[in-house]
Each structure stands twice: as C-alpha cells, then as structure tokens.
Amino acid sequence: MRAAVLHTPGETPELREHPDPGPGSDRTVVRVTAAPLVPLDLLCASGTSYFGRPAVPYVPGVQGVGVVESGPGAAAGTRVWFSTTAGMAPGDGSLAERCAVAADDVVPVDADVPDAALAALGLSAVAAWMSLTWRGGLRPGEHVLVLGAGGAVGQAAVGAARLLGAGRVVAAARSAAARDRALAAGADAVVALDAGADALAERFADAAGGRLDLVVDPVFGVAATAAARALSAGGRLVNLGGASGDTAEFSSAVLRGKAASVLGYTNNALTAAQRAESVGAIAREAAAGRLAVAHEQVPLADVATAWRRQATGDPGVRLVLTP
Numbered sequence: 001m002r003a004a005v006l007h008t009p010g011e012t013p014e015l016r017e018h019p020d021p022g023p024g025s026d027r028t029v030v031r032v033t034a035a036p037l038v039p040l041d042l043l044c045a046s047g048t049s050y051f052g053r054p055a056v057p058y059v060p061g062v063q064g065v066g067v068v069e070s071g072p073g074a075a076a077g078t079r080v081w082f083s084t085t086a087g088m089a090p091g092d093g094s095l096a097e098r099c100a101v102a103a104d105d106v107v108p109v110d111a112d113v114p115d116a117a118l119a120a121l122g123l124s125a126v127a128a129w130m131s132l133t134w135r136g137g138l139r140p141g142e143h144v145l146v147l148g149a150g151g152a153v154g155q156a157a158v159g160a161a162r163l164l165g166a167g168r169v170v171a172a173a174r175s176a177a178a179r180d181r182a183l184a185a186g187a188d189a190v191v192a193l194d195a196g197a198d199a200l201a202e203r204f205a206d207a208a209g210g211r212l213d214l215v216v217d218p219v220f221g222v223a224a225t226a227a228a229r230a231l232s233a234g235g236r237l238v239n240l241g242g243a244s245g246d247t248a249e250f251s252s253a254v255l256r257g258k259a260a261s262v263l264g265y266t267n268n269a270l271t272a273a274q275r276a277e278s279v280g281a282i283a284r285e286a287a288a289g290r291l292a293v294a295h296e297q298v299p300l301a302d303v304a305t306a307w308r309r310q311a312t313g314d315p316g317v318r319l320v321l322t323p
Contacts, residue, residue: 002323003059003096004303009047012307013060013095015300021092021100028071028101030082034119035064035094036295037303037310037319038152044087051088060086061093063122065115073103081118081279082106095303097323107276111283118283120295120318121156125282126275127267128157131216131238132164134274135265140165142213145204145230147223148243149187150178152293152318156282157216158185159291166214170207172200172223177316181294193223197249200226214238221245231260240265295320 003018021029041060047053061084068078082101086093093099109118132138144161148154149171161169171182172191179190189207193200204212204227215227215237221244228237228250235258250262267275285291295318298306309315 001097002300003092004061004300004321005057006045006054006060007057009045009053009056012304013045015303018059018092018096021098023070025071025100028073028103028106029069030064030066030080030099030101030106031069032064032066032094032097032099032323034066034115034297035061035321036119036122037095037306037321038062038122038124039310041087041093041095042307042310054087055090058086058090059092059096061095061099062086063119064094064099065109065119066099068106069098071100071103073106074108078108079110080106081109081122081283083123095300095321097300104272107279109279109283111280111287113283113287116295116297116320116322117286117292119320120152120293121282121286121291123267124152124293124318125156125160125291126270126278127240127265128153128216129160129278129282130267130270130274131240131265132157132160132214135263136214136216136236136238138164138166138214141167143168143170143208143211145170145172145208145212145215145227146182146187147172147193147215147217147227148219148241149173149182149185149190150175151218151243153218153240154216155181155185155293156291158182158187161216162186163285163290168209170204172204175314184294185292197222197226197229201229204230216240219244220248222248224248225250228260228262229254231258233258234260236261236263238263238265293318297322
C-alpha cells in the first residue's frame with residue numbers, strides 16, 4: 001500500500017510503498033478515507049518529545065476516518081472515526097491507504113458529515129467539547145473565553161460553547177486571520193493577543209461584558225495569566241495545551257479571593273466510552289452544519305509539502321490528507 005513513511009525522526013515523511021496490514025491482522029483494519037495532519041503528529045515524529053524516540057520506519061498519523069475492512073469490533077463496511085498511538089508506541093498510523101487499529105479505538109459514525117470535515121474536527125473537537133463539559137462544567141448562560149481561538153481546538157471550542165448554551169463567547173487569537181476564523185465559528189467578540197497580562201485582562205473582562213465564568217486555554221503563558229485575573233467569582237480555567245509556553249503566573253490572592261479553579265485536561269484521561277460519546281455528538285452537530293473547523297483537503301501524494309506547511313506552526317487551516 002501507499003503510505004507516508006518516516007525513516008529518520010525529525011525529518012519529513014515520504015510517500016512510499018509500505019507493508020499492508022491486510023486480512024489476518026488481530027486488529028481492526030480500516031481503509032482510510034481522510035486523516036488530519038496535527039501538531040501531535042510532528043511532535044511524535046520529532047524524536048525529542050516526552051514519548052521518546054519512535055521506532056522507525058513508521059507511518060505517522062494519530063487519527064482518521066475510514067471504512068472497516070476486517071478484524072474484531074465493528075463489522076466490515078462500517079464507517080468509523082479512529083485513533084492510533086503512532087509515534088507514541090510501536091506501530092503505524094493513519095497517513096496511509098490502510099491502518100490497523102485496536103478495536104477500542106474505533107468509533108462507528110452514522111451521521112451524514114463528509115469524511116474530511118469529521119477528520120478535521122477529530123480529537124481537537126473532542127478536547128474542546130470535553131473541556132467545556134466534563135472538565136469545565138459549563139452551565140447555560142455562562143460567559144466563555146477561548147484562547148488561541150483561531151486554531152482547530154479553538155474554533156471547535158467556540159462553536160461547541162455556543163451549542164452548549166453559553167451566554168456569551170469571546171475569542172482571543174494573535175493574527176487577524178485567526179480572529180476571522182473564530183468569528184466564523186460563532187464568537188460574539190474577538191480580542192487580539194498582542195499585549196501584556198494587565199492589558200489583556202482588561203480586554204478580556206470588557207469583551208466578556210464584565211462576567212467571565214469559564215476559560216478554554218490551549219496556549220497558557222501570558223494569555224492564561226491574564227485570563228485568570230479576569231475570571232469572575234467561581235470561575236474556571238481549563239488548560240489543555242501550552243502553545244505559548246509551558247509556564248504561566250497565577251496570583252494566590254486572586255485565585256483564593258475568587259474561589260477560582262485552574263484545571264488540567266488531556267484526551268488521554270478519557271475512557272473509551274467518553275471518547276465515543278463525544279465523537280458521536282460532534283459528528284451529529286457537524287452533520288447539522290452547527291460545528292466545523294476550517295480545513296483543506298490535500299492528496300496523500302503531497303504529504304511532504306503538507307508536513308512542511310504544518311511545521312511552520314500555522315498553516316491557516318487544518319490539513320486533511322486523502323488517500
């Protein structure tokens with residue numbers, strides 16, 4: 001089969017012929033129809049991540065959409081979303097014509113949403129949805145701030161917050177293009193992330209109408225420091241990434257005075273049932289046209305170019321490879 005094969009950590013995968021998992025595998029074999037290229041793929045392939053140096057050669061790709069061909073779990077012909085541990089553990093991922101997946105990592109999908117659109121949402125939307133609900137405890141009418149709102153997680157969080165009943169959704173992002181994507185996702189107001197913590201805290205509070213109950217934070221750093229200062233009494237900040245740095249400064253007096261909470265989130269903490277439920281909800285909302293992430297379909301043959309675009313840090317949209 002054709003696949004994007006990485007031979008040396010830190011370098012760019014190349015389209016090659018690669019062993020096909022084929023029938024007889026003790027895993028579920030999926031014919032891949034769409035696979036997003038995400039920052040985690042590049043992190044795992046770098047050889048410098050906390051997962052350690054991956055065994056090479058291997059096929060990157062931690063998630064995708066496709067159709068079951070054989071194996072345990074879902075019946076042959078079932079349309080599914082799936083995840084992999086490519087780059088985190090030995091084995092191949094989704095950037096290929098076929099992928100062998102653990103049965104628990106396959107989620108049947110019957111919602112009428114295009115494969116590329118579902119792949120673009122994927123784990124980013126799962127993180128956004130569960131940060132708002134399971135971790136953040138969003139209640140109807142609450143005001144939400146989404147940091148890094150132009151990225152895939154941010155766009156999904158803006159749209160999901162609106163669907164889940166937020167009274168006001170504020171989006172913060174660095175570039176004008178990212179802020180435009182956040183507005184398209186459904187934000188009521190946008191804030192530029194181009195100032196220090198004091199100025200940003202004031203901007204956040206003003207944009208949120210003087211009330212800020214929940215922050216979805218995939219960036220951390222100065223933006224998280226400012227957001228914590230802007231929280232209302234009983235407010236919560238859910239961190240699910242560190243795109244702007246691995247540290248932020250929080251005032252003990254501010255947190256205690258507001259009885260505020262700073263919470264961590266990772267998709268790895270979800271049970272298989274939680275992940276399947278969130279994927280199902282996301283797919284239904286996407287099928288109804290209420291949830292989306294800006295994306296661009298790229299042929300698998302152009303994987304090297306797509307990989308280099310993702311490596312710039314901001315390709316503008318989620319790149320989805322289609323075999």
